[in-house]
Amino acid sequence: MTYPSSNRFCPAWRSPLSRSRELDLELRGVSRVFSRPGHRVDALDGFDLSVASGEFVCLVGPSGCGKTTVLHLLAGLEQATAGTVTAGGIPVTGPDPSRILLFQESALFPWLTVAANVEFGLKLRKMPAPERHRRVDALLRMVHLERFAASWVHELSGGMKQRAALARALAMDPAVLLLDEPFGALDAITRDRLHAELQEIWMRDAKTVVFVTHNVREAVVLGDRVLVMSQSPGRILSSYRVDLPRPRHMEDPGIIPLATQVLRDLVPETAANG
Amino acid sequence: MAEGGAARRGRMSVRLQQVLFFGALLGSWWLLGALRIWPRYIFPTPDGVAESITRGFGGGSYLPAILGSLKRLAWGYSIALAGGTVTGFLLARINWFKNTFGLLVLGLQTLPSICWLPLAILWFGLSEKAIVFVVVMGAFLSIALATEDGIRNTPRVFVQAARNMGANGIRLYSSVILPSALPTIVTGMKLGWSFAWRSLMAGELLYAVPGLGYLLMMGRELNDMPAVVAVILVIVLIGLLTDKVIFAVAERAVRARWGLQKRAEAKQQ
Numbered sequence: 001m002t003y004p005s006s007n008r009f010c011p012a013w014r015s016p017l018s019r020s021r022e023l024d025l026e027l028r029g030v031s032r033v034f035s036r037p038g039h040r041v042d043a044l045d046g047f048d049l050s051v052a053s054g055e056f057v058c059l060v061g062p063s064g065c066g067k068t069t070v071l072h073l074l075a076g077l078e079q080a081t082a083g084t085v086t087a088g089g090i091p092v093t094g095p096d097p098s099r100i101l102l103f104q105e106s107a108l109f110p111w112l113t114v115a116a117n118v119e120f121g122l123k124l125r126k127m128p129a130p131e132r133h134r135r136v137d138a139l140l141r142m143v144h145l146e147r148f149a150a151s152w153v154h155e156l157s158g159g160m161k162q163r164a165a166l167a168r169a170l171a172m173d174p175a176v177l178l179l180d181e182p183f184g185a186l187d188a189i190t191r192d193r194l195h196a197e198l199q200e201i202w203m204r205d206a207k208t209v210v211f212v213t214h215n216v217r218e219a220v221v222l223g224d225r226v227l228v229m230s231q232s233p234g235r236i237l238s239s240y241r242v243d244l245p246r247p248r249h250m251e252d253p254g255i256i257p258l259a260t261q262v263l264r265d266l267v268p269e270t271a272a273n274g
Numbered sequence: 275m276a277e278g279g280a281a282r283r284g285r286m287s288v289r290l291q292q293v294l295f296f297g298a299l300l301g302s303w304w305l306l307g308a309l310r311i312w313p314r315y316i317f318p319t320p321d322g323v324a325e326s327i328t329r330g331f332g333g334g335s336y337l338p339a340i341l342g343s344l345k346r347l348a349w350g351y352s353i354a355l356a357g358g359t360v361t362g363f364l365l366a367r368i369n370w371f372k373n374t375f376g377l378l379v380l381g382l383q384t385l386p387s388i389c390w391l392p393l394a395i396l397w398f399g400l401s402e403k404a405i406v407f408v409v410v411m412g413a414f415l416s417i418a419l420a421t422e423d424g425i426r427n428t429p430r431v432f433v434q435a436a437r438n439m440g441a442n443g444i445r446l447y448s449s450v451i452l453p454s455a456l457p458t459i460v461t462g463m464k465l466g467w468s469f470a471w472r473s474l475m476a477g478e479l480l481y482a483v484p485g486l487g488y489l490l491m492m493g494r495e496l497n498d499m500p501a502v503v504a505v506i507l508v509i510v511l512i513g514l515l516t517d518k519v520i521f522a523v524a525e526r527a528v529r530a531r532w533g534l535q536k537r538a539e540a541k542q543q
Contacts, residue, residue: 077434095438107431110532111453120449121439154533172439 022053023088023098023175023208025074030083031233032069043069045233047083053175056202056209058219060262061229062270067212070234071178074210075101087176097121100174102182106161108153114164115140115149121172139167143197159190163197170201177202179211183218192250195221199247216266217259221248226258228265238265315497322500323507330504335489340512343474343485346402350409351470358414358466359459362421372422379415387412387469388476405477412473413466420462424455460528464521471513486512 032044043066051057059067072078073085076095085092087099108117115136122132140146143163148156156164162182169177183191199222202209213219219226226240240262244254300320307319314322330336365372365379390411394404428451436450452459478487486509493501 075434075438077438095434095440097438097440099438101434101438103431103435105431107429107435109432109450109453111456120436120441124440124445152531152533168439 022206024053024055025049025051025176025208025210026084026086027070027073027080028084028086030073030080030085032066032073032078033081042233044073044080045235047234047236049227049236051208051210053088053208054206056211056222056224058211058213058223058226059229060213060216060219060226060266061234062231062266063214065229065232065269066234067229068180071101071180071210071212074176075099075178077101097125097172098174099176099178100169100172101178102162102165102169102180104181104184106153106165108161108165108168110153112153113149114145114151114153114156117153117164118168118171120168135171139171142170142201143167157190159186159194162186162194166194166198166201170205174207176208176210179209181213182211184213184215188250191218195250196247198222203246216262217250217255220255220259220262221250221252226262228262228269231269237269238262315499318500318503323503326498326500326504327507330489330501330508336508338484339486339489340508342483343478343487344512346405346478346485347409347470347474350406350474351413351467353406354410354413354417354466354470355463357410358417358462359421361414361418362423362459362462363425365418365422366425376422379418383415383419387473388480391477391480400481402483405474405483408473408477409470413470416469417459417462417466420465421455421459424458424462425451427458428454457525457528457532457534460521460525464517464525467521468513468517471516475509 027047027049030044030047031042032047034041034043047066047070049057049070059070061067069078073080074087074092076085076092076099079093087096092099108114109120112120118136118139119132122135127135136149137146140149143166145160145163145167148160148164153161153164165182183194186194195218201207209222211219211222216226220240220242223242226242228237228239229235230237240258242258244252244258248255304320307317307322311317327336361375361379365376387408390408391404394407398404398407432450432454433446436446441450474485475487475490478485479491480487482488482491486505490502490505490509493499493505
């Protein structure tokens with residue numbers, strides 16, 4: 001069941017920051033109903049998805065199709081109304097540092113410095129201070145924020161915030177990274193840089209990644225597989241394997257034709273939305 | 275640069291307005307006093323008030339009064355702070371408590387806290403405790419409501435991110451929810467302080483304990499108008515010092531660090 005990593009551009013060495021085991025993810029027959037008196041939304045209904053360990057999967061779909069719900073279920077922050085959600089074959093019953101979710105907004109804690117944010121989870125793990133500091137330094141260097149270790153969150157730009165949030169997520173050395181439109185609010189140049197950095201990290205550390213976006217080209221650039229979701233209740237309409245060499249870039253010639261194809265599936269769904 | 279200069283000129287002209295206004299106020303006060311239209315016990319002169327203040331500090335009647343008032347305030351406020359944060363926490367955390375006791379808190383908040391004095395006197399007698407009780411009731415409710423508000427409005431993503439990293443139980447509260455609520459709590463503390471201060475003065479006016487309110491009443495009994503105005507000025511000064519200096523600075527510092535006052539900072543530069 002291992003996913004062929006032929007399109008990995010790097011050999012299989014991993015950074016000293018990552019020792020996590022790999023985890024595959026599976027949603028089977030999953031429904032998620034949000035209900036309050038007089039109102040009922042079926043976000044997902046009979047939803048199936050499997051992600052091999054070490055695979056980079058991108059989910060695209062119209063807004064309100066349940067993409068974020070899929071991530072929250074995988075993170076264990078929400079529970080399925082019906083069906084099973086498993087990580088590494090074990091049912092997901094709650095949040096766990098082995099599966100870290102990155103939010104649309106950075107969700108960094110404004111009362112802590114950048115370094116203290118990255119350190120947050122490590123302190124919870126009671127990691128000894130010297131090791132903790134070494135790790136925080138290394139992570140901040142990895143996301144090019146070493147000069148901003150002592151800055152407050154509100155002093156960072158949008159792109160820097162997302163890089164800090166990425167460092168905070170990687171500090172937990174999760175086997176699974178779940179990203180919810182993390183670069184949606186960024187300018188094109190910043191986003192391109194983060195694409196490169198994320199691919200670099202992923203290729204090196206063999207993490208399982210589920211990346212939600214509404215940007216089709218972004219999905220094709222980043223994913224091993226791109227899944228198109230339907231209007232609510234979300235189902236998977238089509239699946240595209242991306243076999244282009246990495247690291248990829250938004251302007252690569254191979255990206256556009258594939259993106260155009262994916263978009264063709266997506267447009268009727270978006271139009272139906274309004 | 276040009277904008278900075280304009281801002282500086284703006285501040286200068288504000289200063290000038292203030293100096294002119296208070297200068298004119300003091301001048302007309304002095305003039306009206308010098309004209310001797312009303313007797314001294316109705317309309318005091320600035321120099322009479324100044325003399326009374328110097329005498330108050332020099333003669334040793336002000337300091338014990340100020341210390342007495344501040345001591346009661348410190349007691350009442352500390353109790354209100356401890357009780358208010360715990361109550362606010364429970365209101366935010368336990369829904370049935372919010373639905374029942376929360377209504378009571380909202381209702382009682384409309385009651386001026388000095389209205390508790392008769393009750394307090396019946397409970398505690400004519401003692402320090404009765405005034406401290408009134409001070410507690412003044413500050414307690416606003417601190418409780420602010421704490422509840424701050425905790426309830428903790429952004430969901432903070433809690434989700436923290437739980438995702440393995441925080442739960444007490445750690446979730448101590449390292450995420452409370453810090454996130456702190457700006458709101460500090461605002462509530464400031465509001466609670468000003469209620470406490472007002473309640474204290476009202477309480478001290480009503481019976482004789484060494485304090486600023488009592489000095490005020492003594493001025494009245496002696497028909498000593500300059501003393502009354504002098505004590506009013508001292509009370510205003512202490513209120514300004516705590517409200518606008520200590521609490522405002524703390525509030526600004528917290529809000530700036532939390533990134534809630536980016537625009538205000540940008541304006542200052």
